[in-house]
Amino acid sequence: MRHHHPRRRGAVVSLAASLLALTAGQTVSALPATAAPHPHTPVSAVSAAEEQAARAIAGSLTDTAWRARVGKATLASDDVAVTALAGKADGSLKAELAAADRRIAAAKGLDAGVGPLLRLRLGDDSMRAALSAGVTPWVTAASSDDDATAVTAWDSRGRAHTLDARKAPTHPVYVVDIDGSKALAAGLTVLNKELTRYGVASAKATPAKAPTQAPAAGSRAQAAGGGFWTTRITSVELSDDEEPWVKGDAEIYTLVTGFGQDGAVRVDPVDMPYLDNDGTVYRPNQILVNWSNYKYNLADAVMMEEDGSTNYRDLAKAIATVLLTVTDQGTYIPLVNAVLDAIPNDWWTDDPDYVDSWYTLAQSDNGTRYGARGNGWMTVEPYFVQQF
Numbered sequence: 001m002r003h004h005h006p007r008r009r010g011a012v013v014s015l016a017a018s019l020l021a022l023t024a025g026q027t028v029s030a031l032p033a034t035a036a037p038h039p040h041t042p043v044s045a046v047s048a049a050e051e052q053a054a055r056a057i058a059g060s061l062t063d064t065a066w067r068a069r070v071g072k073a074t075l076a077s078d079d080v081a082v083t084a085l086a087g088k089a090d091g092s093l094k095a096e097l098a099a100a101d102r103r104i105a106a107a108k109g110l111d112a113g114v115g116p117l118l119r120l121r122l123g124d125d126s127m128r129a130a131l132s133a134g135v136t137p138w139v140t141a142a143s144s145d146d147d148a149t150a151v152t153a154w155d156s157r158g159r160a161h162t163l164d165a166r167k168a169p170t171h172p173v174y175v176v177d178i179d180g181s182k183a184l185a186a187g188l189t190v191l192n193k194e195l196t197r198y199g200v201a202s203a204k205a206t207p208a209k210a211p212t213q214a215p216a217a218g219s220r221a222q223a224a225g226g227g228f229w230t231t232r233i234t235s236v237e238l239s240d241d242e243e244p245w246v247k248g249d250a251e252i253y254t255l256v257t258g259f260g261q262d263g264a265v266r267v268d269p270v271d272m273p274y275l276d277n278d279g280t281v282y283r284p285n286q287i288l289v290n291w292s293n294y295k296y297n298l299a300d301a302v303m304m305e306e307d308g309s310t311n312y313r314d315l316a317k318a319i320a321t322v323l324l325t326v327t328d329q330g331t332y333i334p335l336v337n338a339v340l341d342a343i344p345n346d347w348w349t350d351d352p353d354y355v356d357s358w359y360t361l362a363q364s365d366n367g368t369r370y371g372a373r374g375n376g377w378m379t380v381e382p383y384f385v386q387q388f
Helices: 010-022 043-060 064-076 082-088 093-107 125-132 180-198 219-224 312-323 336-342 345-349
Strands: 118-122 138-141 150-154 160-164 173-178 227-238 251-259 265-271 286-290 298-306 353-362 367-370 376-386
Touching: 043 082, 043 093, 043 118, 043 138, 043 150, 043 173, 064 082, 064 118, 064 125, 082 093, 082 118, 093 118, 118 125, 173 180, 180 251, 180 265, 180 298, 180 312, 227 353, 251 286, 251 336, 265 286, 265 312, 286 298, 286 376, 298 336, 312 336, 336 353, 353 376
Parallel strands: 138 173
Antiparallel strands: 118 173, 138 150, 150 160, 227 286, 227 376, 251 265, 251 298, 298 353, 367 376
């Protein structure tokens, strides 16, 4: 389960500049003197906690009974909630993993109540036979680097082994990772709260007008009955890419931006947990834009993926620092460039990754829209949500 990870900013900035030129004089005022914060806790904060957990788990595998229990659980599931499983082990392993969980949550700006995030999985299906035969696995931490050529794994004696990141070894290897879906869901909750706190939110939503091209007969009757118009994703696909076997699954989310009913810029994070595999067409029928939240019949969408080290509180501050300088000039201004400018340069060579962007999605759009980077497409349609 892998995602495409475009990391080159140049083409995006060029396109953004072209669009910005079309709205010259209408876009942004000068940035505030205080620069946006780095929306990352240093990468080592999360990766170091994962590495510590990996080494602790590796050392614990000298216990035959515990090793068999972990092997059985790993063979039975794609990933294992290892902190909970460690509650059945002797010694200090559970305490070590719980401490690592707390450090990861803090590094990502998540609320303390998020609970354990650490997961354990087998590095590759080709390792199942050796694991079943009783070979003691090595343990490594998941990498978020698409370009990694080597990874380090530890054995039960604490010895380090350098492995090819592109070719899975024959020796079984456990990979310590975090529950990306759980972390992203919690992170987007924090992001929403923080964006609202910084004022990147709209006034209370009001029922949206019907699109300029009504999607279906009977829409007047629908509107009369109360409700709001949305843009719904009927199908979506991301491009495929070859990645290291040790890399964990990424989690996809989209930042929908536009001008709220009060004329202020707003950002609505949308979780897309179903986007598991590249090169696969998904048909989620998911609402992407709720037009009752927006003043204009246009919005932008920036699709991202979360690979591990995002601090959602700092991300909200970075986005708000830039977007709060954008003012409503009485006509729609594309906001993709502003969101991309809010992301520090080193994010383009590290996670979370920029996947693709869709400029000026219209309320009346009905059909396939390709992303500006060419890394994905989605088919959308106007959809009326009836209120009862």
